[in-house]
Amino acid sequence: MAERAVDVVVIGAGIIGLGIAWTAARSGRTVTVLDPAPATGATYAAAGMLAPVSELHYQEEDLLELTLASAALYPAFVESLGVAAADAGYRTTRTITVGADAADRRSLADLREAQLRHGLAVEPLTIRAARAHEPLLSPQLSSAFNTPQDHQVDPRLLAHRLESAIGQAAAANHWTHDAFLRQNAAGLVHENPADASSRVVGVTLADGSTVTAGEVIVANGLAAARLGGLPDWLALPLRPVYGEILRLRVPEHLRPLLTATIRGLVRGLPVYLVPRSDGTVVLGATQREDGSAAVSAGGVHQLLRDAQVLVPAVAELELIEVTARARPGTPDNAPLLGRVARGPGRAAGDIPGLVIATGFFRHGVLLTPIAAEHCLHLLDGTADARWARFLPDRFSAHPVPAAQPEGVRP
Ligand SMILES: Cc1cc2nc3c(=O)[nH]c(=O)nc-3n(C[C@H](O)[C@H](O)[C@H](O)COP(=O)(O)OP(=O)(O)OC[C@H]3O[C@@H](n4cnc5c(N)ncnc54)[C@H](O)[C@@H]3O)c2cc1C
Known part of the structure; x- marks a missing residue:
C-alpha cells in the first residue's frame, strides 16, 4: 500500500475540493483527495456561469465582495493549470x-x-x-x-484539468502516496479521540483504513454535516x-x-x-x-x-x-468556509488541522478560486479577515468551553 501520511487531505473532489487540492499542491504541499466519484455531484450539473454582476440578489449583498474577488482571480487560476484558457473551458464572453x-x-x-x-x-x-x-x-x-x-467556464472540463494538474504535481514531485483515493471519508481522526475540539490528525475511510494529515479540508458538499468526528455542537445547516x-x-x-x-x-x-x-x-x-x-x-x-x-x-x-x-x-445562501472554533467566542482558538469549505449553493464554480486561495491562506496562517463573515460555525450554538469534555459526533 502507498504511504498514507500527507500534508493535506481534501474530502470531496467536486470543483471546490479539486480547486483547493490543486492550490495546496502548487504551494509545495503533499495532498490526497478522497472521493468515490469525483466531479459527479453539483459540479457535474453546473452551467459554469461566472456571474457576480447578474447574480446580485436582494439580501445577499454580503456575497458580492467574495464573488467579485473570485471572478478577478479566475484568469490566473486557469493559467496556473498550464493549459490555454479555452482548454480549461474558460471564456470571457459577455x-x-x-x-x-x-x-x-x-x-x-x-x-x-x-x-x-x-x-x-x-x-x-x-x-x-x-x-x-x-x-x-x-x-x-x-x-x-x-x-x-460576467463570463463562463465549463465546470466538467475545469474539473478534469484540475484532476490532471494534481496528477502531474504528484508525478513531478515523486509523491509516494496516492493523489486520489476513490473512497468515502467516514470521519475525522482527532489527536484525542475523546475530544472533538482536539487537533484533527487524519481521516478514516469507508474501508476502515486511515490517512494521516497535517490539515484536513472538508469539501464534500451536501454530505459535509454527516462526517463523523465533527464537534456535536457544530451545526452545518446544509439543504x-x-x-x-x-x-x-x-x-x-x-x-x-x-x-x-x-x-x-x-x-x-x-x-x-x-x-x-x-x-x-x-x-x-x-x-x-x-x-x-x-x-x-x-x-x-x-x-x-x-x-x-x-x-x-x-x-x-x-x-x-x-x-x-x-x-x-445554507440559511443565508453564503458558503461555510474557514476554521471551526474550539470554544466560545474563539477565545480558545480554532480546532487545529480542520478547515470546512462547503455550502457554495449557486456560486460554487464562480467561488472556486477564492475558496482555494482562502484555504491556502488558512494553511499558511495569513487568512484575509474579510472572509471571517463566512465562518462555518456561524450558525452553531456556542460550543462548550474547551476545558470541559465535549461530545464527538458518531
Ligand atoms: C443545476 C445547477 C446549476 C448550477 N450552475 C452554476 C453556475 O452557473 N455557476 C456557479 O458558480 N455555480 C453553479 N451551480 C452551483 C455549483 O454547482 C455548486 O455550488 C458547486 O458544484 C459546489 O461544489 P462542491 O465541490 O462543494 O460540491 P459537489 O460538486 O457536490 O462535490 C462534492 C463531492 O463530494 C463527494 N463526497 C460526498 N461525500 C463524500 C465523502 N464522505 N467522502 C468523500 N467524498 C465525498 C461527492 O462524490 C462529490 O464529488 C449550479 C448547481 C446546479 C445544481
Whole structure:
C-alpha cells in the first residue's frame, strides 16, 4: 500500500475540493483527495456561469465582495493549470440579460438599479442592439441589458484539468502516496479521540483504513454535516436545492446559436442559455426544494418552453442530456468556509488541522478560486479577515468551553 501520511487531505473532489487540492499542491504541499466519484455531484450539473454582476440578489449583498474577488482571480487560476484558457473551458464572453414581458422588464430595471448602486457595469440595450449581438434572440423581447463582466467556464472540463494538474504535481514531485483515493471519508481522526475540539490528525475511510494529515479540508458538499468526528455542537445547516439542467446540440446550420450567455426572465421565471465552444448549449436551471433527486418533467418542460420565448430556434436543437443535481444551500445562501472554533467566542482558538469549505449553493464554480486561495491562506496562517463573515460555525450554538469534555459526533 502507498504511504498514507500527507500534508493535506481534501474530502470531496467536486470543483471546490479539486480547486483547493490543486492550490495546496502548487504551494509545495503533499495532498490526497478522497472521493468515490469525483466531479459527479453539483459540479457535474453546473452551467459554469461566472456571474457576480447578474447574480446580485436582494439580501445577499454580503456575497458580492467574495464573488467579485473570485471572478478577478479566475484568469490566473486557469493559467496556473498550464493549459490555454479555452482548454480549461474558460471564456470571457459577455452576458446579455433579457426580459420577456413588461413585468420582467420592470424586475430587470430594479435589478439594474441595485447593480448600479454597487458600482457594477450594466448597460441597457435596445432589442435591435441586442439582436445585432445575438441575431437569434426573439424580436418580441421587452428589454435587454449588456453585462460585459460576467463570463463562463465549463465546470466538467475545469474539473478534469484540475484532476490532471494534481496528477502531474504528484508525478513531478515523486509523491509516494496516492493523489486520489476513490473512497468515502467516514470521519475525522482527532489527536484525542475523546475530544472533538482536539487537533484533527487524519481521516478514516469507508474501508476502515486511515490517512494521516497535517490539515484536513472538508469539501464534500451536501454530505459535509454527516462526517463523523465533527464537534456535536457544530451545526452545518446544509439543504439540497435541486435543479434541472439540459444540454442541447446545435445543428451545423444554426451555429453559432449564440456567442453570449443569455439570462432571461420569462413571466418572472429565470432561465439561461450558456453556449459552449463545442457547439452545445447548456439550458438551465430550475430551483426546487422538494427533496426529490429525480428529474422533474415539469421542470424540463418549463425550461424548454421559456428558453424558446427568448431564442425560438431552441426548438430545432437536439436534446442530448437532462440532469438534476442539488446545490448545497445554507440559511443565508453564503458558503461555510474557514476554521471551526474550539470554544466560545474563539477565545480558545480554532480546532487545529480542520478547515470546512462547503455550502457554495449557486456560486460554487464562480467561488472556486477564492475558496482555494482562502484555504491556502488558512494553511499558511495569513487568512484575509474579510472572509471571517463566512465562518462555518456561524450558525452553531456556542460550543462548550474547551476545558470541559465535549461530545464527538458518531
Ligand atoms: C443545476 C445547477 C446549476 C448550477 N450552475 C452554476 C453556475 O452557473 N455557476 C456557479 O458558480 N455555480 C453553479 N451551480 C452551483 C455549483 O454547482 C455548486 O455550488 C458547486 O458544484 C459546489 O461544489 P462542491 O465541490 O462543494 O460540491 P459537489 O460538486 O457536490 O462535490 C462534492 C463531492 O463530494 C463527494 N463526497 C460526498 N461525500 C463524500 C465523502 N464522505 N467522502 C468523500 N467524498 C465525498 C461527492 O462524490 C462529490 O464529488 C449550479 C448547481 C446546479 C445544481
